Amino acid sequence: MLAYITRRLVYGMVTLLALSAIVFSLLQMTGGGPLDRLKLNPRMGPYIQQLTELWGLDQPAWKQYMTWLKNYTTIEELSLQNALPIIAIVGGAAATYGLVKYVRRQWKGLAVVGVWAVALFVAVSNTTIRFNWGTSFSGSGDVWDLVWSRAGATFRLGLTALAIALIIGVPLGIYQAVRQYSFFDQLGTIGAFIAFSTPIFIIGIALQILLALYLEKWTGVKLFYVTGMNDPGYSDMSAMGKLVDTLQHLILPAVSIALISLAGYARFQRASMLEVLHSDYLRTAKAKGLPRRKVIVKHALRNAMIPIVTLVSLDLAFMIGGAIITESIFGWPGIGRLYIKAITEIDYPLVMAIVMVIGIGLIIMNIVADILYGVLDPRVRYD
């Protein structure tokens, strides 16, 4: 298991190196430099030379890349805000030892993963850590601050979308499988086909125009907002008002990201449930006279829900793409929109930082999903 994780991490590192090299060399191929935009401003004239030297743009490309790589991976500041991180890590280790030693149940693996998720969250949220990711070329300030100030919005959007897709998609697929070839099942199949064939931006714009704009125009009810994450007067609202305001802004973009994934999860869950429903042990369960509900809930559901973990991890890359598109439609102040802005202005440090954050996130999530899959399904062995 440890060897497997190590190997995956090494491959992940190689992928990240390749990703950074590819994107960096692509950015080098642009006709003009990143200072073209600044050169248009006559008052910037005297500073161009200075900035070129400061940002190392006069160096050959490979030197710039090495400098970037060194800076990107160098910790600039690392300090503990309090003793909680140490307590969390020690506690996590102790809990892992206890679980491994004294618990012999099937849920042991899941408990270990859960303990470490909580421990790492506590540790990270009570630590101040900064990497030197450089300064934005387009004058937006320090890249590290910029990326993390926007990350929260994207996490909120992405997690909501994932939750919507899972909470609706999985039960939908199970229901379709249990009532195979019923009218509802056929409807779901057609719906999934249409969802797969509809680009996210069409869903996003359609939802925005119909539910946020025209609904208000036609009925006078303001149910959803067209853009943004919160109302300008957000800080003066009551707790209830804040929640309602957040949901009014959040639901439409989250649904537009979630819809296609939702259809995918339902299809996948349906297929996996059907496979289990036709398996021998389920026939045995039925033959020995268990009630239908018990057969489905106790025997079929548990096994049929394991494979969705893999699908979710594979789907994350798609969701990130969806977030980039949806954020630019709904004016959501997240990483995706920042990325579009950075690319448009060819802002090297910002583009590189965001691409790498996305790459790192995907690789970690894939490894976590693989471990989780093995934990949930004892038949899986890593070698």
Next chain:
Amino acid sequence: MTEPGGDIGEAPVQPDEALGLAVEPVTQWDLFSSRLRRHRLAMISTVFLMLLMTVVILAPAMESAGWIDDPTKGLVDANGRILRNISPRASDGEVFYTEIIDSQQVTFEASPTALLLGSDDLGRSVFTRIIFGGRASLTVGLVTGFLVASLGTVFGSLAGFYPGGVDQSLMRFTDLVLGLPLLPVAIVVGRILPEIEFLPSFIRTGPFGIAMLIGFLAWGGLARIVRAEFLSLREKEFVEAARAAGAGDNRIVFRHILPNAMSPIIVQTTLIIGAAIIIEAALSFLGFGVKPPTPTWGAMVSQGGRQAVRGFWWEMVFSGAALVTTVLAINFLGDGLRDALDPTQTIERK
């Protein structure tokens, strides 16, 4: 196929023929096409896609025949005012467009279909632009499909047929390509593509560049599928028999394994074509795809969305519908092909 012994002397009379019961041989193709024909949606989709393909290929001819207009020129009325955001209507013969020939402004009558689906913000015919936009979308779909099919098959079959070092290195490379986040990388390439000076201009701004970009990023999935097929097929008895009969690697791969691995390749390529059209549209929507003035459905949805906010819904609705319908048809066709190419499947459709 020659019957055994059929070449020597007279052809032996088949007993069935002698009895007047001649049997038509049922080939794999017959089985496939009869199964495909039973998939009603796939058949409708095939007809639709063929129609679309014909229209799109003939678009320049239709333009010169005067059935549709120039997709880059604004329509004007009899007084020379640009007809912006005109709602869909049948032609009333009052629509023109102007062209500058020898520094003289010449006014031509626009085609009868000019305002069939309305006009956009710059007064251009939405109907014409949708037809020309289909050119970009289908070019991207087909070129990407071709690239993915060839790259995926070559990499996958090499890795699957030669285990060990070749397999390992090729699959590591495939993993690496699959590990790249597709849309963020595609956006970077789409942004800088027009500025790469050593590339010919049709790649820099046209659909070919975008198609190649998507193709080079998207072949990994197919390579894995082909490799898995090869791994299982190369252990089969018929391959062993062929080898025992003295067949070389070439013959085994091209006559025995590849034909049997064809069905996942065909199905996967069909689905990739649909996905590529969506990705191209998304890139054009964000402004990193095919560059204006070449019309694309993605860019039309983007522009049309801004007009739809003001109540001019037609550009967005029609271009979006064209996009969704086309991709839907491709996906239905892929589904039909999957059913038809899988001989073990029994079709339970009504």
